[in-house]
Amino acid sequence: MKSLRRGLTTWLCAAVAGVGALCVVVGNWQAHRETQSQLDYQMEQVARIVAAQDFSARKQSEPLDGPDILPRVNINHDNEDDLIVIVRDAGGQVVYASKSNRHIPGGLLPASGELGFHIKDFGTGQYRMFSAQSNGLNIEVALSMDMISEVESGVALATLLPMVLLLPVLALVIGVVIRRHVAPLDASAAALAQRPPSSFEDLPVENLPAEVRPLVEEINRLMRRVETTVVREKQFVTDAAHALRTPLTALQLQVDVLDGGRDEQEKAARLAELRTGLRRIIRLSEQLLSLARNESAAGPIEEKTDLRQGLDDVSQLYADAARAGNVRVQVECDAPVFVPGNPRRLGLILGNLVENAIRYSPVGGAVSLRTSVAGGRARIEVWDEGVGLAPTELERVFERFYRAPGDTSNGSGLGLSTVDSIVRQLGGSVWLENRADTSGLIAIVTLPVV
């Protein structure tokens, strides 16, 4: 896994080290050039001062390195770092030689025979030399190359030492700064790791850097969406468990009374009750399943189904139930109409509505299914001749597990909420109206035509 902190620290320190190394190289070269030109300038100045002296006044008896000759130049001491100066007249006779000439083998700097700056080797090492001619005098100034290197090293060290010492400090500062800036991320991660799975509170965004904030805000938004889903599913499970209680109780009691009953007829009646109870609970579990499936299904609806085919299928499916209740089911649909969704979904919509209509129809009543198309929408109506609903109940019956007062049928209270859920997903709407012509209910579904 990539670590932001480790990556930043490593690369920044590497960059600092690289730049430092480059500085050493450049600094050395610079020190060399600076020192060279400085010393050259000094040698030239010394030569100029020496040339300005009057050596003719010097007495033969005076030593060659009389101290008063070059009073303003610090070359008349016997130090190894001194410049070596020698002056010869036109005849090659030495008229002046600094004390430092004794470092040269032979005690005197030999005449180089060249003019200007050049490098000579006298057996004990290389020397930088400057030779000039002035007023018939040959002036030569020399400095040991070892000396020059020593000075160069000193200069280079003076420039580079503070920098070299500061590099670890810089690395330390970089590390601390990075750590401090990454700390809010670590804190967020730790907070996220510690929270229990049931917690959906927002992660704090106040102290986060601007670059990380959108990420955490997006996580928070995702968490809220997950929370909504979890709450809804939890509610669904609670509702479902609750809804199962009544049919389960009935089933339990039906089993409990099974071995009672005096005659065969009574025993058969009790067994039949048990079967009805089982059917009720199976139907409920099927409806719960289709509702749960539908709730979890998401995304665009790409399929389409022929409404007329769906109506025919449903009226055939419920033919037995209609015959049992002596209810007539009529389908009025002239032309094929295509609506979104697959046949299973359309079947759930129409099946639930037709089942309701048959269930609440009086004996000998009629259920009619009517369709029409207007304004790009298909309208499906399911008419029954039942008792209808109180106006306050028309919307409430779409609530999950809700059953209208006085409803003694074995409905689960899930049919209409399933229909509502599917119809919404298909981009339509569903509602109930009481009939105006006679008692009864009209369930109306509108769906877009595709």
Next chain:
Amino acid sequence: MRLLLIEDDRMIGESLVRGLRDDGYVVDWVKDGAAGLAAIQDPATPYAIAVLDWNLPRKDGLTVLKAARRAGNTIPVLMITARDELADRVSGLDGGADDYLVKPFELAELKARLRSLLRRRDGRASSEVIHGAIVLDPVTHTVKLHDTPVAVTSREFALLRALMERPGSVLSRTQIEEHLYGWETEVQSNAIEFTIHSLRRKLGSGVIENVRGVGWRIGLVS
């Protein structure tokens, strides 16, 4: 033993009626709260006990119960409900329920709780009703005379129980009929006499005494 059942679910209601009738209860069943309250408050039908569902159309069970208690009705009430939260149980019991049973439950438990409520109502230590040499056991639905089991029909059992639970009191024909028959039953004019005759034959002629012009009471059995 006449019992009022107030329950809106058809399947639960039917099974409860069957199961309780098997046990000798005379069950009247109403399917909504308003009818339930009317039945509890009806002075013509003195129910020994009531089974009340909480979720009812028109008037919920708790409202029915509170209204009956406010009117001074002390009938033992067993509440049945799908609500199992502590707050629900507390408000049910505080609202006047004598016991509370959460769905789903088994018939055996409901019957045991009914017996317990009846025992408490009569101040008895055990479910058995004892009078002289006769022992009546509502749990096993058996009658014993001098420790010997005697086979009785459920109607005979109910009549004997009604008399034995009130030793010394005289029950009129109407009172006995109310204990023995629910709303739907057609009572034949000589049915009571027939049952009494049968009981006397099985347990001895002195078991039921006739108080002329008033009714019957439990007699001395040696």
